[in-house]
Amino acid sequence: MRTALAGILLCLWHSTASAQCAPAPDSAYFFRDLSEERAEAKIAADRAVYEKLLSPGFESKSADGRQISRDAYIASEITPVAEAARRRFYSISNYTLVEHRKGHTVATYLLREGTSGNGETRIVERQVRETYEVENGKWRLAGVESSPATSAAATQAAR
Numbered sequence: 001m002r003t004a005l006a007g008i009l010l011c012l013w014h015s016t017a018s019a020q021c022a023p024a025p026d027s028a029y030f031f032r033d034l035s036e037e038r039a040e041a042k043i044a045a046d047r048a049v050y051e052k053l054l055s056p057g058f059e060s061k062s063a064d065g066r067q068i069s070r071d072a073y074i075a076s077e078i079t080p081v082a083e084a085a086r087r088r089f090y091s092i093s094n095y096t097l098v099e100h101r102k103g104h105t106v107a108t109y110l111l112r113e114g115t116s117g118n119g120e121t122r123i124v125e126r127q128v129r130e131t132y133e134v135e136n137g138k139w140r141l142a143g144v145e146s147s148p149a150t151s152a153a154a155t156q157a158a159r
Contacts, residue, residue, distance in 0.1 A: 025139070026100070026105075028095060028096075028097050028107075030139075031095075031097065031105060031107050031130075031132060031139075032092065032095045032107075032109075034053065034132070034139065034141070035092055035095070035107070035109065035128075035130065036092060037049060037053070038050070038053060038077075038141070039090040039092065039111070039113070040090075041077075041078070042077050042078060042088075042090075042113075043088045043089070043090065045078040045079075046078070047074060047078055050074045050077065050078070051074070053140060053141050054070055054073070054074070054140065054141050055133065055135055055140035055141060055142045056070070056135075057070075057142065058070040058073065058140075058141060058142060058143060058144075059142070059143040060073045060143060060144045060145065061145055073144070086115040086116065086117035086118070087115065087116050087117055088113070088114070088115050089113075089114055089115075089116065090111065090112060090113045090114070091111075091112040092109050092110070092111055092112075093109065093110045093112075094108075094109055094110045095107065095108075095109040096108050096109065098129075103133060103134040104131075104132070104133050104134075105131070105132045105133075105139075106129065106130070106131050106132075107129070107130050107132070108127065108128065108129045108130075109127075109128055110125060110126075110127055110128075110149055111125070111126050111127075111128045111146070112124070112125050113126075125148070125149035126146040126147065126148060126149055127146065127147050127148075127149050127150065128144065128145070128146045129144070129145045129146070130143070130144050131143040131144075
């Protein structure tokens with residue numbers, strides 16, 4: 001009887017010990033998950049994810065330095081692919097927390113976004129800088145800046 005009970009307890013402990021857990025808030029994995037959630041929402045054209053994640057005072061700039069409003073940013077992110085036959089994909093690499101203190105985090109990473117279909121693949125690489133702040137007890141995206149990836153960063157990430 002003791003042997004059977006010990007076996008059952010061992011199995012229960014092993015199954016819970018190997019279960020996947022959500023990343024701890026404030027960890028690099030937590031913020032990377034938020035970035036990936038946004039990239040997946042872009043592919044799915046899921047405006048609700050953006051509405052939930054972006055702070056009311058969200059700020060972004062276009063490639064030419066013009067300020068973009070929160071609503072204009074969301075609209076530009078969830079614009080559907082022109083051809084329905086094209087499949088969208090993304091990849092995030094070199095994820096780094098540049099600044100991290102209570103209630104404020106800045107992260108950078110290399111983002112590759114692309115489409116494939118009809119025997120053709122297109123990829124755009126951008127270096128992204130995100131600023132997260134705590135609002136009402138939740139981490140919200142306060143700002144995003146992106147620029148074309150430098151060839152050195154793109155080459156290093158491709159290795």
